[in-house]
Amino acid sequence: MEAAFFTRSTMVKMKNSSRVAGVAVIKSNTGPTEGFSPHTSCPNQNTGVYTEHYGPELANCNNTVWNPLGNGLSYEDFAFPIFSLKDDNQTQVIRKCYEDHNMRMNGSAPQYPLCAMQLFSHMHAVTDTVTCMRRTDLQNSFSINPEKLCDPLSDFNVWTSIRPLNNSIKGHKENESVVIAAARLDGRSFFWDIAPSAEGTVSSIVTLLAAAQALYPVALEAPPQRNIFFTFFQGEAFDYIGSSRMVYDMENSKFVIDLDNVHSLLEIGQIGLRNGQSLWMHSDPVSRKNTTVNKQVTLFIKSVASSLNLSLNEPSATQALPPSSFQRFLRVRPVPGLVLADHQASFTNRYYESLYDTATYLNVTYPSDLSPEQQLEYETEAAKSLTQVATLVARSIYKQAGGEDRFLNNITADTKTVTLFFSGFNIFVLKMCTNMCAPSSSAESSPPQYYIGLRLDNTVKSVTRFVQFILANMTGTVTKLNQSQCQNPKDVPGESKDLYSYSWVSGPVSVNGTTDPYCVRSSVHLSKALSPAFELTDYGSREYSTWTESRWKTIRARIFLVASPQLEMMTLGVGVAVLLVSLVVTYFISSKAELLFSATREPPNTTY
């Protein structure tokens, strides 16, 4: 069906009908004007901070419905395959097949042969995570050739610190007080592996990267009192996989710092649709009932507001915190923190976690006479807006970490960098890869998708790698180590594998195609983002995310013409008749063989 029909009412009707065997939706570039969000209206309501024990009047979105356009389609159970098709030549073939054979002519039903489509998408897992993980475990213990049914969603969080910390010693670090700047790294939509997530995710990634770039030189020159962490959490769309894992690791001394080391947290929520209006600072009213926390949060708000001449507002004092990674920190400890967003109450994003949340939605338009390379560098309004927020974030973090006011004006985000990142993360990452990629990854020419996916053999998702290497490039230093030393810097004096991570980068490609690789030392690390429920093997956990993805057999589809049942029966009938006739004929011939073949035989040796 065409994209316009892809609404909740149509899909629910199809789900309840017994005559639908599959659906193929033809994608369109822009969504319906009234908005479309297949996510729930209250995202992550069971794994956030508001429960019956903590802020019951704010739990389950009693106070504010964050995603009012959410129709919950992504959370429905469909018994048939649903495919999405790009609107190109092959889709035109499908349309033509329908028009030629299946359309009603003059009010009468279409005649055979009819056009049919067969969708193959056999999934191994059923019922729920508990069942499929139990069956996978049974297969692993008792079968010679184990058949996996499902795998937990996992990837890696990216984090870096301004002052490097000894990564081999986990747990509480003495005299270390850390301000965390956080953003999310993932998105989703109704369809598998489609998640352009421009407003939901890309704007916050780009802003935080630009803020890190703006802050680093000043922080190195005039180090602030506290340490600063930049973290990108993966898997937040699926009940906060990355942030719940990091908090769990912090609680159990498996992370480089501990929750006692965390001073405050600033999170960048959805900020792409600001359009020159004010930015909103959300905080948690329940933790602010405590006077110490309230004082700290108020101070934080003041330092953010005074960093830059940007219109900032606070929503009403009793409003809940929007769904954000910060909620997982609050579940464990009343950390003072803020979430920056472009919405006061409900999201301004009309396509939250849907396939229509693309760069076009953010009004990223270029004058038509630009080539793709020029488009990468054209400074759009959206990019300029994000640059302002990046400067704000960098300055407020610096101030919150105890940096001195006189250095604040040196911290400014660069619009050119923001533009480059924005185009790269939204539209294509081709150009970026030539400069700062790991040697083994390949350049992609389609927009990057932000669905978390699985890590079957511990590889890292390409977007996570991009963020990791971009951060390393911006905040690290080039060293003179050669390749073997870079991979194992234990014996090189002055280098420490505990404090830093070393990557061998291929460098920019010169005119004659050669590269000049070098070793980059940075304090950018990856931390595993796998839900603690799988570490604890509590597959039915209510505390942590238990999302898994099923394994499948080959996914394909085909169209063909189907003959009428009468023709098929006739073919079968003719075949059976031929069989019977041949049996009868053979019987007769064999019983009368002497009569039929009794012609005089010539002796074999009559050739003389």
Add this chain to the structure above:
Amino acid sequence: MNLERIPNEEKLSLCRKYYLGGFAFLPFLWLVNVVWFFKEAFVKPAYTEQPQIKTYVKRSALGLLLWVAVLTTWISIFQHFRAQWGEVADYISFTIPLGTP
């Protein structure tokens, strides 16, 4: 093996072996007993060992019917309720089909 060519005592001992073997949870031996010795027990003209062979065949048939009843009941119940039994059913299953509850 052609039963025509064996002396009657050996027929009796063969029938007994199959009858006794079926008690080791091998109902197919009883099925074989019934099918193979049916003609010998009920159709052929009487001979000395025939009454005993007849008893063995009758008892094998009885045991076979019992097994068929028990297995049919258990298989129907299991196939119908496997999905609802959840964990217990998974632990007593040898192969679990993929993609269905």
